Amino acid sequence: MEQAIMQKRIYLSPPHMSGKELEYINEAFHTNWIAPLGPNVDAFEEELAQKTGVRAAAAVSSGTAAIHLALILLGVKQGDTVFCSSLTFVATANPILYQGADPVFIDSEPDTWNMSPYALERALKDAAEKGTLPKAVIVVNIYGQSAKMDELITLCNLYDVPMIEDAAESLGSEYKGKSSGTFGYFGIYSFNGNKIITTSGGGMLVSNDIDAIEKAKFLASQSRDPAVHYQHSSIGFNYRLSNVLAGIGRAQLKILDDRVAARRAIFDLYKKDLSDLKGVHFMPELQETKSNRWLTALMISGEETGSSVNHLIRAMSEENIEVRPVWKPLHLQPIFKGRKFYAHMDKDFSTYVFKNGICLPSGSNLSNEDQMRIIGIVKKILQTY
Numbered sequence: 001m002e003q004a005i006m007q008k009r010i011y012l013s014p015p016h017m018s019g020k021e022l023e024y025i026n027e028a029f030h031t032n033w034i035a036p037l038g039p040n041v042d043a044f045e046e047e048l049a050q051k052t053g054v055r056a057a058a059a060v061s062s063g064t065a066a067i068h069l070a071l072i073l074l075g076v077k078q079g080d081t082v083f084c085s086s087l088t089f090v091a092t093a094n095p096i097l098y099q100g101a102d103p104v105f106i107d108s109e110p111d112t113w114n115m116s117p118y119a120l121e122r123a124l125k126d127a128a129e130k131g132t133l134p135k136a137v138i139v140v141n142i143y144g145q146s147a148k149m150d151e152l153i154t155l156c157n158l159y160d161v162p163m164i165e166d167a168a169e170s171l172g173s174e175y176k177g178k179s180s181g182t183f184g185y186f187g188i189y190s191f192n193g194n195k196i197i198t199t200s201g202g203g204m205l206v207s208n209d210i211d212a213i214e215k216a217k218f219l220a221s222q223s224r225d226p227a228v229h230y231q232h233s234s235i236g237f238n239y240r241l242s243n244v245l246a247g248i249g250r251a252q253l254k255i256l257d258d259r260v261a262a263r264r265a266i267f268d269l270y271k272k273d274l275s276d277l278k279g280v281h282f283m284p285e286l287q288e289t290k291s292n293r294w295l296t297a298l299m300i301s302g303e304e305t306g307s308s309v310n311h312l313i314r315a316m317s318e319e320n321i322e323v324r325p326v327w328k329p330l331h332l333q334p335i336f337k338g339r340k341f342y343a344h345m346d347k348d349f350s351t352y353v354f355k356n357g358i359c360l361p362s363g364s365n366l367s368n369e370d371q372m373r374i375i376g377i378v379k380k381i382l383q384t385y
Helices: 002-006 023-030 040-053 063-073 093-100 115-132 151-156 209-218 243-254 256-274 309-318 349-356 370-384
Strands: 055-060 080-084 100-107 137-140 162-164 186-190 203-207 280-282 296-298 356-362
Touching: 002 186, 023 040, 023 243, 040 055, 040 063, 040 115, 040 203, 040 243, 055 209, 055 370, 063 093, 063 137, 063 186, 063 203, 063 209, 093 100, 100 115, 115 151, 151 162, 203 209, 243 256, 243 296, 256 280, 256 296, 256 370, 309 356, 309 370, 349 356
Parallel strands: 080 100, 080 137, 137 162, 162 186
Antiparallel strands: 055 203, 186 203, 280 296, 296 356
C-alpha cells in the first residue's frame, strides 16, 4: 500500500493546454478587457460556430447554463414534461427542475450507449395518446459517441417535439460527416476542466436560429433592456462567459483536432491490448460516426471474468490511478425517485452499463508509459480470476 501511494498520480482526464492560451489572456489584460464579454467572447463564438457548422453560438458560464437557456427559449415551464436520456451526468436534467418541469427518463441502447429510439418511440406514443407530449427531448452523447440521430430526429419531427442535443462530452465527434451537437434545435457544449478542450469552466449554446441565440445572450446578461438606465422587463441570469476564459477557449479550439486524434489513439491502444481479455467489452462506435473518445469506456462482465468493476476501481485507487464507474442513470438517483422511466426493449440497459462499466484514464496528455502501466494493472487484475 505504501509503495502504491508513492506512485505518480494518473488522472482520468486532466486539462491539456496548447501553450498559446497566454497570448489571448495577455491581450485581454493588455486591453483591460477583464470584465465579462469582450473581443475574445465574440471571436470564440464565431470560431466555434464556424468549426461546427452552425449559424450562431452563445458563450456561457457552463453547459448546464446552456441547457437551462435552451429550455427557457423553448417555453418550458412549470408542469411541462421534458424527456431526457437517463445515462448521463445530473447536470443534463437539473435545468428541467429549475423550470419546474417534470423529467421523463429514456433508456439507452447497446449500439451507442445513448438514447434508445425504441424507448423514445414508446414514450412519445404514450404521451401523444394522453395529450401530454413533452416540450423538448434532451438527447445526450456520452463519452463522445453520438446517439442514433437519424432515428431520434425522425421521431421528434413526427411528434413535432424539438430536440436539445447535449454534446457536452462530444465536441469534435461526427455523425455521418456532420458535427456532433448540431442536430437538435439547440446544441450545447461544455468546456469544464475535464473536457476535451477547456476554458476552466464554461459552455456554449448553438443553433441555426440566429434570433434564438441573440435572445439567449440577452437572457444570459440579466435581461437588461435597451435603456440608458438599468431596466429589466423579464427574469435574466448571470450566465455569460468572461473575456479572459474565452481567450483560453480560442487557443484550445485551434488544437481540437489534435486532441481528438490523441484520445482516439489512446482508446485504440487500450482496445488492442485489452479486448482479448475474457469479459471485456469496449464502448462501440456506431457505423458512419467518429467519436472523439473523450473517455475510454468499457464493460467488465463479472460472470465472464469472476471479477468486478468495483474490484478494479479499488485496485486502481491503491495504485494512485483515477478511474470512474460509468454514469449512474438518473432514474436511479435519489433526487429523481419516482420519475417515469422507459426501458429499452423492456430491459433496463443503462443500469446494466452502470453496474458493469468503467472509464479509464484518457487525457490527451497521457504518456505511453503511464498507459502501459494502466494496461498492465488491468491485465493483472482480470487475469487473476
